[in-house]
Amino acid sequence: MKESSIKIDLAKGCGFCGGVRRAVQMAEEAAKDYMHVTMLGNIVHNETVVKDLEKKGVFVVDSFDAIDPRYPVLLRAHGSTPAVEETLYAMGLTILDATCPLVREIHKAIKDIEKEGRICLIVGDHDHDEVVGIAGQVSQATIVASPDEAKKLPTIKKAGIVVQSTQTQANLQAVVAELLPKVMDLRVINTICAPSRLYQQEAERIARENDAVLIIGSPNSANTRRLAEVVKQFNHRAMVIASANELDIDALNGVHSIGITAGASTPDCVIQEVIEKIKRYKPKEGYHGKKFL
Numbered sequence: 001m002k003e004s005s006i007k008i009d010l011a012k013g014c015g016f017c018g019g020v021r022r023a024v025q026m027a028e029e030a031a032k033d034y035m036h037v038t039m040l041g042n043i044v045h046n047e048t049v050v051k052d053l054e055k056k057g058v059f060v061v062d063s064f065d066a067i068d069p070r071y072p073v074l075l076r077a078h079g080s081t082p083a084v085e086e087t088l089y090a091m092g093l094t095i096l097d098a099t100c101p102l103v104r105e106i107h108k109a110i111k112d113i114e115k116e117g118r119i120c121l122i123v124g125d126h127d128h129d130e131v132v133g134i135a136g137q138v139s140q141a142t143i144v145a146s147p148d149e150a151k152k153l154p155t156i157k158k159a160g161i162v163v164q165s166t167q168t169q170a171n172l173q174a175v176v177a178e179l180l181p182k183v184m185d186l187r188v189i190n191t192i193c194a195p196s197r198l199y200q201q202e203a204e205r206i207a208r209e210n211d212a213v214l215i216i217g218s219p220n221s222a223n224t225r226r227l228a229e230v231v232k233q234f235n236h237r238a239m240v241i242a243s244a245n246e247l248d249i250d251a252l253n254g255v256h257s258i259g260i261t262a263g264a265s266t267p268d269c270v271i272q273e274v275i276e277k278i279k280r281y282k283p284k285e286g287y288h289g290k291k292f293l
């Protein structure tokens with residue numbers, strides 16, 4: 001079959017990050033060894049991944065009571081609070097720790113800030129599992145999601161900042177700019193992880209260098225939304241889709257080159273399905289499908 005002439009520019013960093021890939025591999029191997037593995041909450045914010053793991057014997061529960069003590073429990077990539085970990089150990093369960101080592105570094109960083117006698121600030125999303133896990137490492141932490149929230153903070157003598165691993169540099173810089181005039185002694189530990197930095201740099205590059213951009217990921221994935229924010233700063237012809245089924249292919253009529261990126265919880269198979277759909281596409285005369293965002 002003759003392939004479409006649209007040039008596809010896949011971001012160098014996209015899809016599963018090292019931390020998520022490691023956690024999924026650990027879950028799959030444990031399911032083979034034990035026939036059944038439990039996770040407290042989803043391993044990643046992606047329906048396809050969660051359903052696929054379920055078929056392999058990895059089950060999600062939302063409370064301690066729902067855990068079957070005969071089988072191991074997997075700690076997820078974005079980390080947990082010490083209280084959750086202590087409860088699981090106290091239940092005498094076999095614990096498999098899939099917490100990303102880079103998230104563990106953020107846990108250490110916020111503890112260092114507390115030891116220095118500073119007010120602990122976390123630049124990140126309220127209620128996100130990773131942020132809740134980071135906050136739980138210290139006796140008290142304030143979560144600052146945006147420059148507007150930073151503006152509302154009182155004057156502080158001594159504070160320290162750590163950052164949710166998937167935040168954008170732009171949001172961190174905007175929050176710090178608001179805090180500098182009101183915090184006398186501010187220490188910033190930039191804990192945005194290296195994979196997230198690469199994903200964001202590449203999202204900017206593909207947005208600048210291509211006619212249009214697709215961002216593949218679940219609507220409930222924070223880092224997918226963040227990649228979309230980066231892309232839309234540089235290219236308005238951007239579309240967020242969860243899977244190939246959601247791609248209105250005729251929207252690509254007239255597009256010569258398309259950049260593709262995907263959130264850290266989007267599996268390779270979903271990215272490949274989108275690429276294959278674009279390769280099979282033959283432009284129709286006169287129809288331009290649904291508009292890009």
Ligand code: SF4
Pocket residue numbers: 017018019020077078100101102103165166193194195196264
């Ligand atoms: S986004 Fe970064 S910190 Fe979070 S799991 Fe992936 S590699 Fe680890």
